[in-house]
Amino acid sequence: MIVTERKPLDEILEQLKSDRRVFLVVCGGCPEGAKTGTVEEVEKLKSELVQAGKEIAGDVRIDFLCNKALVGTRLSRKLAQLKQTDALLILSCGIGVQATAQITGMKTHPALNTINMGGHQGLFMSSERCMECGECVLSYTGGICPITTCSKSLLNGQCGGAKNGKCEVSKERPCGWQLIWERTHELGTEDRLMKVLSLRSYTKWDFPDELRTTVRWALEMEEKPKPPEAEPAPKASDKKKKEKAQ
Amino acid sequence: MSLREALASGRFVVTGEIGPPKGLDTHEIMEELEDLRGVVQAVNVTDIQSSVMRLGSLAVCAKMVQMGIEPVFQMTCRDRNRLALQSDLLSAAWLGIENVLALTGDHTALGDHRDAKPVYDLDSVSLLRAMAALEGGKDLAGNDLAGAPKFFKGAVVTPCADPVEPQIIKLEKKIEAGAQFIQTQAVYDPRQFEGFMKRVSHVKLPILVGIVPLKSAGMAKFMNANVAGITIPEPLIQRMAEAKKEDRMKVSAEIAGKLVKEMKPMCQGTHLMPLGWTKIVKDILRIAEIPPAGN
Secondary structure (H helix, E strand, C coil): CCEEEECCHHHHHHHCCCCCEEEEEEECCHHHHCCCCCHHHHHHHHHHHHHCCCEEEEEEEECCCCCHHHHHHHHHCCHHHHHCCCEEEEECCHHHHHHHHHHHCCCEEECEEEEECCCCCCCCCCCCCCCCCCCCCHHHCCCCCHHHHCCCCCCCCCCCCCECCEECCEEEEECHHHHHHHHHHHHCCHHHHHCCCCCCCHHHHCCCHHHHHCHHHHHHHHHCCCCCCCCCCCCHHHHHHHHHHC | CCHHHHHHCCCCEEEEEECCCCCCCCHHHHHHHHHHCCCCCEEEECCCHHHCCCCCHHHHHHHHHHHCCCEEEEEECCCCCHHHHHHHHHHHHHCCCCEEEEECCCCHHHCCCCCCCCCCCCCHHHHHHHHHHHHCCECCCCCECCCCCCCEEEEEECCCCCCCHHHHHHHHHHHHCCCCEEEEEECCCHHHHHHHHHHCCCCCCCEEEEECCCCCHHHHHHHHHHCCCCCCCHHHHHHHHHCCHHHHHHHHHHHHHHHHHHHHHHCCEEEECCCCCHHHHHHHHHHCCCCCCCC
16 A cells, blocks of 8 residues: 555645646545545545635546556546646545646646555556655646656756756666656646755655554554464573572 | 955956865875966865765865865765755865855766765755855754854856756756856857857856866767767867877867857856866966966
């Protein structure tokens, strides 16, 4: 299970500053277990958004947004709704956000932060990757992750090392920040690149305490094989005798 | 006069560059520094350039302060996390180093310790912000400092990158973060540089155009194939190819001098990166009709 947590509402609204009509895409996979994509959570988010003056154009729940074929087929049925939408708000790990951004070519914003692989990875056979930084910035980078596509995981733009669109590390590897610039250029959202994204918090990599109380956590812990029977501890009286003898 | 004052005076300013050695045999950089003394305003000291482990920039800069040669402390984000970077900034200020150039830094995969962990806890933008924070008497975590440093904060840009827009966006972010002067990646095409300067005409900071004197046709071809943001026009490569081996320094100085002369009206200075050929810096400046810095 990939562990996610809800972004604070203020941050979601900051991302959605220039978007009014929002369509929600919810991953029915891991966010269910992490309690970030449950029906109650989605309804709560929706009402918070409406209260903040946003309009919900619609929503869809897709089991595993990391499965691009599935995302493509499910979203194609919603094209009419999508066309009248300013942006997509995605409740999934960073892979789901990137996959949806790539398939739809629309503005996408993450509603969750991906913080931990939790011992099991989702499906990601394509180029989208998530390193669970816990501070998802995909809203500002055209739905392409700078942590995983840039070999230096730079947050504030291209270094001086790109040549012919390729990274200095390998002539085969595209420069992540060039991909990001091209995508935002296509979307007309280059101005979002001016936001200074600084100072990642590495404490985000911790597994949150509240998730340790979930059913999944309990199941995993109970399934743990018991350690082999320990040899009976020597009796205290025996130990004393030994010490005396010495 | 310091680099800060020289640039503020409005005159055309020249900076040089040296790279510390791998080991403690420093006689070559000491000679290079003597070549540059009084000829350039200040000398950049590279920070583990090309990710090849070597003597540190901070130590060499401190030595230069003692020698009376103004250093520009190059600082990359590749090898230190935010604690070490801030601590080294304080150390620099305490050692009398004012000029700091913020760089991302070449990836570890390009160097001689390829398995090393690339850090990049900060990037060039957040490093500039860290400097500004320290100047304001606070560290990045918001804690008070007992005694704040003062820096002259530099940043870099690649004017001939293709596409150049991502470079300009980042330049704007660096300026917003507090950069006070700009040194550029090497430029070999004045027309292209002119185009770049037009696109950044809203930038009010002094920009020093970068020049790497060519050493041979082979080096030029290698740079064209491998070095980011550098395109050396064919006629220049041809001139180096035609030069006799003993004339190469002369031809190189002529090419570089002419480039500086042509770009002089477009910017506020030039940053010469002679890669050891400090002997030709005087010639370059003579051909470019620039008087020596004189301190």
